[in-house]
Amino acid sequence: MKKSLIALAAAALLGSTTLAFADDTKVGILMDITGPIASFIPPLQNAANLAITQVNAQGGLLDGKAVAVYGDTTGSAQGSVDAVGKLVNIENVPIIMGALMSGTTISAAEAVSIPAGVVQISPTATSPAITGIKDNDLLFRVVPSDNYQGEVLAKMVLAEGLKKVAVTYVNNDYGVGIGRTFIDAYKKLGGEVAVEVKHEEKKNSYRSELAALAKGGAEALVVVAYAGDSGGTIVKQAIEGGLFTRFIGTDGLRDEALIKQVGADALKTSFFSSPTSPADNPAQKTLHDEFNAAYKDGADKAFVDQTYDATFMALLAIEKAGSADRTKMAAALRAIGSGKGEKIGPGEWAKAKQLIKDGKDITYTGAGGAYVFDAAGDVTGYIGKFVVDGDKYKQTAVMQ
Amino acid sequence: MEWTGLFFYLVSFLIASGIYAILCLALNIQWGMGGLFNAGIAGFFAVGAYASAIMTTAPSDKHLGGFGMPVPVGLVAAAVLAGLAGWAVAKICVRLKSDYLAMASIGIAEILRLVIVNAERVTNGSLGIAGIPRPFDGWVQGRAADLLFLGFVWVIVAAAYVVSQRLHDSPWGRTLRAIRDNEAAARAAGKDVERFRLQTFVIGCAIMGVAGGLTAHEFKFLSPAATEPLMVTFLVWVMLMAGGSGNNKGAIAGGLGIWAIWSMTEILTNQLLPPEWITRSSYIRILLIGLLLQFVLQKFRSGLIPEASPPIRFKGD
Numbered sequence: 148m149k150k151s152l153i154a155l156a157a158a159a160l161l162g163s164t165t166l167a168f169a170d171d172t173k174v175g176i177l178m179d180i181t182g183p184i185a186s187f188i189p190p191l192q193n194a195a196n197l198a199i200t201q202v203n204a205q206g207g208l209l210d211g212k213a214v215a216v217y218g219d220t221t222g223s224a225q226g227s228v229d230a231v232g233k234l235v236n237i238e239n240v241p242i243i244m245g246a247l248m249s250g251t252t253i254s255a256a257e258a259v260s261i262p263a264g265v266v267q268i269s270p271t272a273t274s275p276a277i278t279g280i281k282d283n284d285l286l287f288r289v290v291p292s293d294n295y296q297g298e299v300l301a302k303m304v305l306a307e308g309l310k311k312v313a314v315t316y317v318n319n320d321y322g323v324g325i326g327r328t329f330i331d332a333y334k335k336l337g338g339e340v341a342v343e344v345k346h347e348e349k350k351n352s353y354r355s356e357l358a359a360l361a362k363g364g365a366e367a368l369v370v371v372a373y374a375g376d377s378g379g380t381i382v383k384q385a386i387e388g389g390l391f392t393r394f395i396g397t398d399g400l401r402d403e404a405l406i407k408q409v410g411a412d413a414l415k416t417s418f419f420s421s422p423t424s425p426a427d428n429p430a431q432k433t434l435h436d437e438f439n440a441a442y443k444d445g446a447d448k449a450f451v452d453q454t455y456d457a458t459f460m461a462l463l464a465i466e467k468a469g470s471a472d473r474t475k476m477a478a479a480l481r482a483i484g485s486g487k488g489e490k491i492g493p494g495e496w497a498k499a500k501q502l503i504k505d506g507k508d509i510t511y512t513g514a515g516g517a518y519v520f521d522a523a524g525d526v527t528g529y530i531g532k533f534v535v536d537g538d539k540y541k542q543t544a545v546m547q
Numbered sequence: 548m549e550w551t552g553l554f555f556y557l558v559s560f561l562i563a564s565g566i567y568a569i570l571c572l573a574l575n576i577q578w579g580m581g582g583l584f585n586a587g588i589a590g591f592f593a594v595g596a597y598a599s600a601i602m603t604t605a606p607s608d609k610h611l612g613g614f615g616m617p618v619p620v621g622l623v624a625a626a627v628l629a630g631l632a633g634w635a636v637a638k639i640c641v642r643l644k645s646d647y648l649a650m651a652s653i654g655i656a657e658i659l660r661l662v663i664v665n666a667e668r669v670t671n672g673s674l675g676i677a678g679i680p681r682p683f684d685g686w687v688q689g690r691a692a693d694l695l696f697l698g699f700v701w702v703i704v705a706a707a708y709v710v711s712q713r714l715h716d717s718p719w720g721r722t723l724r725a726i727r728d729n730e731a732a733a734r735a736a737g738k739d740v741e742r743f744r745l746q747t748f749v750i751g752c753a754i755m756g757v758a759g760g761l762t763a764h765e766f767k768f769l770s771p772a773a774t775e776p777l778m779v780t781f782l783v784w785v786m787l788m789a790g791g792s793g794n795n796k797g798a799i800a801g802g803l804g805i806w807a808i809w810s811m812t813e814i815l816t817n818q819l820l821p822p823e824w825i826t827r828s829s830y831i832r833i834l835l836i837g838l839l840l841q842f843v844l845q846k847f848r849s850g851l852i853p854e855a856s857p858p859i860r861f862k863g864d
Contacts, residue, residue, distance in 0.1 A: 180829035192826045216817060219829035224766055224773035229563060229810050236556035237814055239549055250675065250772030257677075257767035259559065262689050276677050276768075318664065320673045320770070 170211025172471050174199070174461055175218060175234035177245030177255060177267075182222020184248060190445040191270075191454040192217075195244065197441055198458040205497040209470065213462055216240060220251040227251035228258045235263045241471040242480075243267045244461045247450070249274030249320050256286045266476040268461055270453035274320050275328070278523045284477045287484075289457045289518050290450075291422060291528035293321065296397060297328025299530040299546050300369075300420045301336055304395055307418070309367050311339045312395070313360040315381060316371035318345050325397055326371045341365040346377055353381045357390050367393040374402035379409075386413050393417055398449075406538050414535040418543075423531030424452065424516045425545055434493040434514040456513035459493065460484065463511060466503055483511050484526075486519040558693050560810055565700040566761050568802035570783045572707045572795060573754035579793035579854070580720055581747035582727030583641070584649040588755055588783050590656025593663055593774040594632045595625035595756025596763040600676045601669070603764070607678075610671040618682040622703075622760045629756020630749050632659065637748035642741060656780065664771050675770025679763050700761055704799065707754055711795045714750070716857040723747060782809070789843045791850025800851050808839045 176195050180188050195215060202213045216238045218230035227246060234240050243265060246252040252272035260267045261282050268287040269277075275294045280286060304312060312333070316326025323345070330340050341363025344356045360368060368391040372378030378400045385391040386409055394414065396405075398421035406414065424431045434455055435446035445451065463483045468475035483491075488508025491499045502509050511518065518526045532544040570588065577583040599621035604613030616624075640651040663670050670676065683695045714720050725733040726740050734740055763769045782805070790801015812835045816828040824831070843851075 181833055189826065196825070214822075215825065217825060217828060219813065219832065221778075222772070223775045223778045224768075224770070225563065225762075225775075225778045228559070228766060230813065232556055232559040233810070233814060233817075236552040236554075236559070238817070239552050248772070250770045253675070253677070253768045253770075254766045254773065258765060262692060263555070264689065274674065276674055280677060318673060320675070323667075323673055 170209070171214050172208045172211060172465055173214045173216045173238050173240045174208075174458070174465070175231075175238060175240035175243035175245070175265075176215050176458065177218045177220060177227070177231055177234060177243050177251075179222045179227075179247050179251055180217070180219040182220070182226075184222060187247070187449060190442075190448040190451050191247070193442045193445065194438065194451045194455040195458040197438055198455055198462060200441070201437075201459075201494050202462050202496050206500050208462060208465060213465075218243075218245070220246050220248075220255070222248065222251065224250060224254040227255045231255035231259045231267075235259055235265050240265070241465055241468075241473050242461045242476045244454075244458045245269060247271045247454075249277065252286075252288075253277060253280065256280065256282065261285050263473075265473055266461075266464070266480060268457050268480065270457035271450045273324065275324055278525055282524065284481075284524065287480060287520060287524040289460070289513075289515065289526055289528075290453050291530070292525055293324030294328045295527060296420060296422065296530055297325045298332040300325070300329050300395070300397065301332035301338065303418070303420060303530075303532055303546065304333065304367075304369070305336055305338055309338070309395075311341050311363075311365050312367050312369050313342045313344075313363055313365035313391075314340055314369045314371075315344045315346055315356060315360055317373070317377050317399075318347055321373075321399065322371045329369065329371070346372070346381070348372075348376050350377065351380070353377065353384055354388065357381065357385050357388060361385075361388075361390040365391075367391065367395055369395045370400055371397050373399040374405040374408075379405050382414075383409050395419070398422060401533055401540055403538065403540075406535060411535050411537060417535065419533040419540065420530050421533060422453075422515070423529050423542060423545060424514060425529055428514065428516060430492040430512055431514040437494055452514035455493065456511070456515050456518065459513065460511050460518070462496075463491070463499060463509070466500060467509070469503075481520055483509055484518045484520045486510050486517060555690055555693065558697050560806070562693065562697050562700050562765055563810070564803045564806040565697070565704050566758050566765065567783065567786060567806050568704050568799040569700075569707050569758040569761070570755060570779070571787045571790060571798035571802045572704075572711050573751045573758065574783055574787050575792065575795060575798040576711055576714065576754070577747055577751035578787065579798070580715060580723045580727065581744060581751075582645065582723075583744060583748055583751075584645040585652050585748070585751065586649040586780060586784075587636075587652035587654075587656025587659075589774050589776045589779040590652075590659035591629045591633055591752040591755040592759035592762070592779050593656075593660055593771075595629040595759030596769055596773065597663055597670050597676070597759075598628040598756065599625040599760030600679045600763040600769045603680055604676060604678055607676075609674070610667075610676055611669040613676075618680065618764060621764075622757050625756040625760035626753040627756075629759065630753035632756075633749045633752025634745070636752075637745045641744045641748055653776075653780075656776070660771065660774055663774075673771055675768060675772075676763075677768050679767045679769060681764050681767065696765065700765075703757065703761065707757075708795055708799065710754075711798075715795060719743075719746075720857065785840055785844075787850075789840070789847065789850060791847075791852040791854060793854030794850065794852050797850045797852035797854070804843070804851065805840070808843075809836060812836055812839070 220227035316322035438446035468479040602621035786801035791797020
């Protein structure tokens, strides 16, 4: 046992010196690769790798190449702290892209990244708790907080003329985060929540929850849940029971699977909110074309845009800082996420590198829009309004 | 690689494995000495974690408390509450034979976890508790704080070891082993089997609660993602089996050894696999962990450090 441990350690030591050349710069990529969201990950790994490949094809990072080093959180807090510890201490990365889930992101940041002074930029962690963390300006994200989507959704619902709705949300950080903020904002703006029911995931029947929801005489049902899980089942059973005809969903429900499950006709009057890009964003098309050219398909999968953008911004931050010095990363990241200077889009690495060399300011405008960080390292982003159009969704409005 | 980096990796590795060592010691009291098949470690761990977090955080309107107490108070609360939970469970289940106790304890642990997710007024549910302090928080900042916390964790490991060792060598420990190996004989010798089992279960659960509390302070943020049965219950069982069930040194060795396999395989797969394999490396690592665990469990059937009978002492010795 001891021998094999020593062998392990020795192999790791040797390995670390053989792989990367002296001028190469490592970038930490922390993802929940195995574990509960494993099915989301492959396109996101491709998105991160695409950013790295583009950088290396267009002049490289600093004086060498960019090298991605992955850490797998295994979807648990223990695994996340362990994985980020290896990125920070063993791989010695200057900046980390990730993690994806809110729980693993916060644990990694609190226990390792913040004490070690390493910037972490998450593409998908939406928990409102991230805003309040005392992070010494080290924790960023490129996706709006759930609070934001909840507030925008409240405005959207009232703009449709709906004054009285029933609300149900799934009992996890996603559902509770958006559900609660929606209810608070909706009431504050003058709406009335007839009934509010929290539900558990992975049940076969939500008929008793629906019976309670149908009692208050609401005009529509707001569902904050995933289409592949409780959300789809709730909509289907509400239609079957004739309890609701109009549904309002969030990005979790805006899934082609829902249309397949209940049919487009049943969703004619329904609408959905989802983080999106500004209307007709050419940057998004650029990215999707390059992504599909490299990996055949998958560019429209959830959070591909955000993951690519966060990785590209992490790389830009290193280039902007001029070295792999950890202490300079936060300022560099803020500089490229300030909204000021020459605009850089997805894949425009050579241009960015030249501008930085000339001492000009740049700002990144990605597939998910422009990212301007506020004092807490959050972005406001864009929330789109989607309706069903055939077997797909169509964006009809963008709110900011 | 930088040597300071390696050093701090070792520090964080020892913090995590130290907490696992405490869990292994606790399970060793229950299973190794008492023969109680507790498959609900995650539940008692969670009770302890939330107890300590709520006691020590600054007042918040999101969850119960916080009461802003010092960390040691939080850990005592963790031990007391987890022990109480263990007592309640033991009162109902401890008479069950080992496999039935396993089933009952899995169920109860899941109930505890679901209660925690749903008791939002108390625990803030799935959104979790933020801003949990570490001991000596005001004194040092940054990475140096990890060193102090490492010391803190291993002082508790040492304390748990001394306590378990005393229990193991005492007449109480001998009685437990008698009950474990032959319940009828122990009963015939006039031992109150139920009472001994109850005590064993409560002591073990209280120590598991302390380990939960330490985890909350390590992460400084606690959400249900930290109490997954895979990482808490099942991994601890593997550690104790590999280390040596019935032996306290073996329990600590198992915690260190298995966590080394768990943690260091990622360095291995990251460094040695060619870059084209990068998207597969995490799965290869999980496969590697499974293979290594198989190897350890097959090669060391009774653990790295097998159980040994305690010395028999006579009066005046």
